[in-house]
Structure formats: C-alpha cells, structure tokens
Amino acid sequence: xxxxxxxxxxxxxxxSLRAARHKRGLELDAVQRELRIRKRYLxxxxxxxxxxxxxxxxxxxxxxxxxxxxxxxxxxxLDEYNARFAHHDEQPIAALPxxxxxxxxxxxxxxxxxxxxxAVAVGLAxxxxxxxxxxxxxxxxxxxxxxxxxxxxxxxxxxxxVAKPAAKPRVAQLLLEASRGDCWVIVRxxxxxxxxxxxxxIRRGATVxxxxxxxxxxxxxxxxxxxxxxxxxxxxxxxxxxGNLVIGA
Numbered sequence: 001x002x003x004x005x006x007x008x009x010x011x012x013x014x015x016s017l018r019a020a021r022h023k024r025g026l027e028l029d030a031v032q033r034e035l036r037i038r039k040r041y042l043x044x045x046x047x048x049x050x051x052x053x054x055x056x057x058x059x060x061x062x063x064x065x066x067x068x069x070x071x072x073x074x075x076x077x078l079d080e081y082n083a084r085f086a087h088h089d090e091q092p093i094a095a096l097p098x099x100x101x102x103x104x105x106x107x108x109x110x111x112x113x114x115x116x117x118x119a120v121a122v123g124l125a126x127x128x129x130x131x132x133x134x135x136x137x138x139x140x141x142x143x144x145x146x147x148x149x150x151x152x153x154x155x156x157x158x159x160x161x162v163a164k165p166a167a168k169p170r171v172a173q174l175l176l177e178a179s180r181g182d183c184w185v186i187v188r189x190x191x192x193x194x195x196x197x198x199x200x201x202i203r204r205g206a207t208v209x210x211x212x213x214x215x216x217x218x219x220x221x222x223x224x225x226x227x228x229x230x231x232x233x234x235x236x237x238x239x240x241x242x243g244n245l246v247i248g249a
Contacts, residue, residue, distance in 0.1 A: 013063070013080055014048040020070040021046075035069055036244060037062055050085050059085075061193030065219075172212040172231040174247065178202040181225035188217045192244070202226070216247040 021031065032039045044052040045066055053059040063081055064074035176185060184201045187210060188194040194217060198210055204225070210216075212230060220226055221242045228235040230247055238245060 011080065012048070013077060014046040016072070017066060017070065018046045020072055024070065031066075031069070034242065035065060037066070042066065048085075050081070056086055057191075057193055061191060065192050172248070174210040174212045174216065175229040176202060176208045176210070177227045178204050178206055178225050179227050180204070181222060183223065183225040184221035185226070186219050190215045191217050192219075212248055214248065218245045218247060219243070220245070 021028075028039050028042050031037070031042055041053055041058075041062055044050065045063060050056075050059045053062065060078055060081065063077050067077045068074040174187070181204050182201055185208070186199040187197045189197055197216070198208065200208075202208055219242075220239055223239040223241060223243060226238055228238060228247075235245075235247065
C-alpha cells in the first residue's frame with residue numbers, strides 16, 4: 001500500500017508540460033519567442049533531461065516560468081523537481097578559529113608608583129653613604145651638590161577619535177504606473193528564479209514603488225498599459241503585450 005501511495009503522489013513533469021502546451025495549441029517555436037527560453041531547453045524540460053540545462057538554478061527558473069506560462073502551479077513543479085532531481089551536496093562552512101585576546105598593558109598609575117619607589121630608594125641610599133663619618137668633609141671649592149633625579153612623567157595614552165559612520169547610499173526607486181489600463185506585473189530579485197519582490201495586477205491609474213538595490217527581473221502582461229521609471233529616468237523596451245525585462249543590469 002505504501003508503494004502505491006508514493007507512486008500516485010509522483011507525476012511526470014515533462015509529460016504534463018507537453019500535454020498543457022498541446023492543449024493550448026502552442027508550438028515550441030512560439031513558446032521560445034514568448035518566454036525567450038531556447039527551444040532546446042524547452043525540449044529538455046518536456047523530456048526531463050535536466051542535465052542538459054546550464055545548472056540547477058536555471059532548471060528551477062525555467063521550469064517554474066514554463067509551468068506558470070501554461071497556466072500551471074509553478075510551486076508544485078518546483079517541489080517535485082527538488083524531491084526527485086535536485087542535488088543537495090553543499091558542504092557546511094567550518095567555524096572560524098577564535099583569536100586569543102592580548103593582555104592589557106599595565107595602567108599608567110602603576111608605572112608612576114614604581115618610578116617613585118625607585119627614587120625614594122636611591123635617595124635613602126645616598127643619605128646613608130653621606131652621613132657615615134663623624135665629621136662632615138670640607139666642601140670642595142666651587143662644588144655643587146648633585147640634583148636629585150625626578151622620575152620621568154608618564155603621559156596618558158591618547159584617546160582614539162571615533163570615526164563618524166559613513167552615509168548610507170541612496171537606494172534607487174522603481175516606479176510602475178498603469179496609465180492606460182490594468183497591467184499584471186511580477187518583479188523578482190535579479191533573475192527569473194530570484195526572490196519575488198512584487199506580484200499583482202496594477203489597476204488603471206494606480207502606481208507602485210519598489211526599492212531597487214540591485215538588478216531586477218520583471219515580467220509584464222499587457223505591457224502597453226504600463227509606464228516605468230528607475231531613479232527618475234523612464235525605462236524603455238517594455239514588452240508590448242507579455243514579456244520579460246531586466247532592469248538595472
């Protein structure tokens with residue numbers, strides 16, 4: 001019974017994609033023009049020959065985009081691909097060794113105390129040697145008593161100046177406006193398989209603002225209704241109907 005339930009839960013990715021395409025009456029050449037995915041990659045998806053794709057990142061992105069283009073649930077196809085075909089061979093990053101802390105240098109007051117103790121000992125020894133006789137010796141002409149040495153002053157360590165934090169760079173804004181009618185938009189981070197930043201239908205006259213911290217990948221439906229600006233500059237090359245656009249690359 002367990003084997004039967006497992007087999008029922010699995011489905012053929014390529015066969016279901018091919019069936020959905022035939023149901024819509026589409027040829028691979030037409031899909032290639034619409035999605036801008038090479039025909040041989042589309043054939044690899046329908047044949048489940050994922051080793052012919054440039055890598056797992058592209059395989060996931062192409063699979064999800066192709067499925068959603070055919071009106072299918074792309075997340076179900078990604079889950080099935082990850083369970084049956086993806087390789088999970090990443091090695092964990094080893095922990096970095098800790099660096100032992102250096103001992104702090106003795107504080108300035110301790111150094112001053114040691115120098116003062118040495119000075120007192122030297123003065124006491126000089127007094128004992130000078131007062132050992134019964135009569136003090138006659139002072140030599142033009143002789144001057146040696147001056148006692150003073151301990152060198154220890155200057156405190158300078159306090160390092162605190163650097164002011166650098167100003168954060170301004171993040172460009174992507175402005176989308178459905179000026180002529182409703183327009184469906186999906187914006188991803190950098191590539192067709194990147195993180196979804198926005199996905200919705202922008203109603204006529206409405207605007208949407210998104211931060212552009214790096215390259216963005218955008219797919220639009222009814223692109224003739226959409227105007228777009230990046231950092232205040234108008235974007236050109238928006239597909240007339242349905243298509244993809246890379247912004248800020």
